[in-house]
Amino acid sequence: MTRLIATYLVRAEAAAIEARARAIAVEQSVEMPLAAIDDAAVLEDIVGRVEDIADRGNGMFAVRIGLASATIGTDAGQLLNMAFGNTSLHEDVVLADLDLPEALAARFGGPRHGIAGLRARVDAASRALTCAALKPQGLPPARLADLAERLARGGIDFIKDDHGLADQDYAPFAERVAACAAAVQGHRTRYIPSLSGNLDDLRRQARQARDAGADTVMVAPMVAGWSNVVALGRDFPGLALLAHPTMGGFRIAPDLLIGRLFPLIGADAVVFPTHGGRFGYSAATCRRLAENARVSAHRQRPCLPVPAGGMTLARVPELLDFYGPDTMLLIGGGLLAARERLTEETAAFVHAVAGHSYQGKRRWP
Amino acid sequence: MTRLIATYLVRAEAAAIEARARAIAVEQSVEMPLAAIDDAAVLEDIVGRVEDIADRGNGMFAVRIGLASATIGTDAGQLLNMAFGNTSLHEDVVLADLDLPEALAARFGGPRHGIAGLRARVDAASRALTCAALKPQGLPPARLADLAERLARGGIDFIKDDHGLADQDYAPFAERVAACAAAVQGHRTRYIPSLSGNLDDLRRQARQARDAGADTVMVAPMVAGWSNVVALGRDFPGLALLAHPTMGGFRIAPDLLIGRLFPLIGADAVVFPTHGGRFGYSAATCRRLAENARVSAHRQRPCLPVPAGGMTLARVPELLDFYGPDTMLLIGGGLLAARERLTEETAAFVHAVAGHSYQGKRRWP
Numbered sequence: 001m002t003r004l005i006a007t008y009l010v011r012a013e014a015a016a017i018e019a020r021a022r023a024i025a026v027e028q029s030v031e032m033p034l035a036a037i038d039d040a041a042v043l044e045d046i047v048g049r050v051e052d053i054a055d056r057g058n059g060m061f062a063v064r065i066g067l068a069s070a071t072i073g074t075d076a077g078q079l080l081n082m083a084f085g086n087t088s089l090h091e092d093v094v095l096a097d098l099d100l101p102e103a104l105a106a107r108f109g110g111p112r113h114g115i116a117g118l119r120a121r122v123d124a125a126s127r128a129l130t131c132a133a134l135k136p137q138g139l140p141p142a143r144l145a146d147l148a149e150r151l152a153r154g155g156i157d158f159i160k161d162d163h164g165l166a167d168q169d170y171a172p173f174a175e176r177v178a179a180c181a182a183a184v185q186g187h188r189t190r191y192i193p194s195l196s197g198n199l200d201d202l203r204r205q206a207r208q209a210r211d212a213g214a215d216t217v218m219v220a221p222m223v224a225g226w227s228n229v230v231a232l233g234r235d236f237p238g239l240a241l242l243a244h245p246t247m248g249g250f251r252i253a254p255d256l257l258i259g260r261l262f263p264l265i266g267a268d269a270v271v272f273p274t275h276g277g278r279f280g281y282s283a284a285t286c287r288r289l290a291e292n293a294r295v296s297a298h299r300q301r302p303c304l305p306v307p308a309g310g311m312t313l314a315r316v317p318e319l320l321d322f323y324g325p326d327t328m329l330l331i332g333g334g335l336l337a338a339r340e341r342l343t344e345e346t347a348a349f350v351h352a353v354a355g356h357s358y359q360g361k362r363r364w365p
Numbered sequence: 366m367t368r369l370i371a372t373y374l375v376r377a378e379a380a381a382i383e384a385r386a387r388a389i390a391v392e393q394s395v396e397m398p399l400a401a402i403d404d405a406a407v408l409e410d411i412v413g414r415v416e417d418i419a420d421r422g423n424g425m426f427a428v429r430i431g432l433a434s435a436t437i438g439t440d441a442g443q444l445l446n447m448a449f450g451n452t453s454l455h456e457d458v459v460l461a462d463l464d465l466p467e468a469l470a471a472r473f474g475g476p477r478h479g480i481a482g483l484r485a486r487v488d489a490a491s492r493a494l495t496c497a498a499l500k501p502q503g504l505p506p507a508r509l510a511d512l513a514e515r516l517a518r519g520g521i522d523f524i525k526d527d528h529g530l531a532d533q534d535y536a537p538f539a540e541r542v543a544a545c546a547a548a549v550q551g552h553r554t555r556y557i558p559s560l561s562g563n564l565d566d567l568r569r570q571a572r573q574a575r576d577a578g579a580d581t582v583m584v585a586p587m588v589a590g591w592s593n594v595v596a597l598g599r600d601f602p603g604l605a606l607l608a609h610p611t612m613g614g615f616r617i618a619p620d621l622l623i624g625r626l627f628p629l630i631g632a633d634a635v636v637f638p639t640h641g642g643r644f645g646y647s648a649a650t651c652r653r654l655a656e657n658a659r660v661s662a663h664r665q666r667p668c669l670p671v672p673a674g675g676m677t678l679a680r681v682p683e684l685l686d687f688y689g690p691d692t693m694l695l696i697g698g699g700l701l702a703a704r705e706r707l708t709e710e711t712a713a714f715v716h717a718v719a720g721h722s723y724q725g726k727r728r729w730p
Contacts, residue, residue: 046503110665138411154711225590300475346519
């Protein structure tokens with residue numbers, strides 16, 4: 001079974017780093033107590049493996065963990081999910097490197113055109129290429145096209161849309177792209193439209209871009225989703241893809257991201273790591289997150305908070321007093337650790353929740 | 366023109382915070398020098414506006430910025446892009462809050478089922494709900510179904526897939542979902558399959574889940590892409606959506622994320638903020654990023670590095686010596702600032718690149 005190697009930079013005490021490394025290896029593979037796994041093949045082939053720990057000084061350690069390629073399959077989003085997913089929620093860990101087996105990397109294809117293809121587009125065999133951007137957003141297509149024409153007359157190689165240009169009322173995608181592509185006709189210059197939206201939108205815009213004469217488009221993988229970038233590339237093999245880094249380093253407050261924004265885009269319930277568990281969210285953060293999810297913002301329906309992350313049966317009363325009854329408690333490994341007593345332990349969990357007497361008159365978050 | 370209010374927590378010196386706040390307002394709207402904008406409507410309606418700066422102590426400031434709703438249109442990914450996009454690349458800024466006008470929020474719909482719909486699914490009018498998870502991944506469908514059946518017998522309300530379960534060879538989605546959904550038949554328990562992949566995959570899996578009897582599914586917005594989560598909800602209004610927080614707090618090294626992973630999923634060129642510009646990437650980071658993009662990893666084609674971010678004509682020689690000729694230089698606002706001399710300034714840029722004599726024998730990154 002082949003493995004990829006993920007390297008994490010972890011801030012930790014020297015005495016704690018080995019346990020921490022093992023915890024990451026578990027988090028990014030089976031995400032449950034190893035003692036509760038009785039399948040030899042899972043333990044051997046699937047569970048993450050700490051390959052190396054190197055002291056980088058100043059309380060930082062480089063931890064190399066082997067993750068089974070089999071857990072990723074062929075999906076690029078799943079690569080992100082398995083390589084960093086839950087561990088991204090720890091503030092003291094950075095995903096620093098990934099070494100992929102050739103067979104795994106081959107599933108994602110890599111650049112279809114690359115440097116040579118881009119050079120060929122503008123007939124520049126060896127010199128550095130040039131690129132400009134169409135801005136500011138807010139201008140109508142004709143004004144943007146005028147800018148493009150002037151840039152083209154200057155002999156620029158590529159002109160990219162500002163990554164803020166999407167399909168806005170003041171410059172609808174189809175109109176903007178037709179106008180700007182026409183503006184560079186007769187010049188060597190290539191215009192690079194910025195694509196946005198869901199996969200249907202990306203495909204429609206890619207067709208419009210191609211029909212207007214564009215041979216290169218821009219997309220933001222962290223916004224579009226990696227799996228959709230892959231699909232776009234496969235569907236339009238003639239288009240070169242320019243990746244924009246927007247959202248490439250985000251740190252959004254979890255009470256906002258999970259408590260408000262996930263519901264905003266349609267989540268009926270949100271899982272989040274509760275305080276006192278495996279993750280570093282404070283009780284105050286969790287309270288705000290749950291409050292945000294439930295409050296009927298924008299006259300939309302309330303969303304159900306689902307605290308999780310290393311929860312145990314013993315904590316049920318405390319957590320119910322904290323979150324109140326408009327909550328779904330999620331216990332993962334804590335239940336499965338019961339092994340042959342799984343049904344009974346589950347029944348105890350169910351019973352503890354059903355029979356809970358909420359303490360006091362406190363307002364729940 | 367309505368505006369949303371984004372609140373950022375910014376670490377800064379007191380003397381610098383006003384300029385910093387204005388810079389964020391520009392970055393998240395027109396992303397170019399205001400002096401180069403001659404359109405009154407853009408200046409009035411589109412450029413971000415600093416509404417308030419509050420000193421939170423210890424060098425932290427809360428900056429409230431009004432961003433035009435018109436820049437977002439109707440796309441959820443574009444909301445993320447305009448609210449945090451490029452600013453996410455600054456390490457000392459956290460997006461802490463968003464206040465959306467009702468009309469903007471209404472475009473995204475919010476939960477379709479929410480707390481009441483989830484309660485109704487398990488006939489639990491007021492008590493807290495319960496949930497368990499199917500793990501570890503690596504088990505075949507029959508073993509996962511056996512776990513589900515035992516959890517259901519315990520009376521659990523919901524059983525979610527581990528978010529690591531996708532469409533792997535050892536537990537293909539369709540088989541797994543059919544087996545697990547059948548396992549909870551006859552119990553009140555609802556099984557929640559985890560969906561993954563591009564929008565086509567999400568739709569196919571949602572259909573399979575629905576056909577198997579599931580009425581609730583899980584999706585990870587930070588992996589699937591917000592726009593696709595919205596599309597999924599619209600296409601399957603009968604399914605309740607459980608959002609998983611995986612990738613919700615990531616901080617991936619930029620030389621990895623942009624220099625290696627964006628190419629891996631198909632980018633032929635990658636824009637990144639170069640050292641000495643508006644962003645905090647060091648020269649060493651930029652060198653590694655460019656090197657990573659160009660190296661023919663996994664026997665795939667090399668990817669073209671596109672340094673950008675506050676670049677000026679004056680820096681062209683320095684940057685070419687630094688990056689070498691396998692590069693595309695991107696100048697955005699710096700060219701547009703030339704206004705009526707735009708074509709000439711562009712020609713000067715083009716000329717500077719074409720005529721550059723690379724210094725010394727150094728190996729480029």
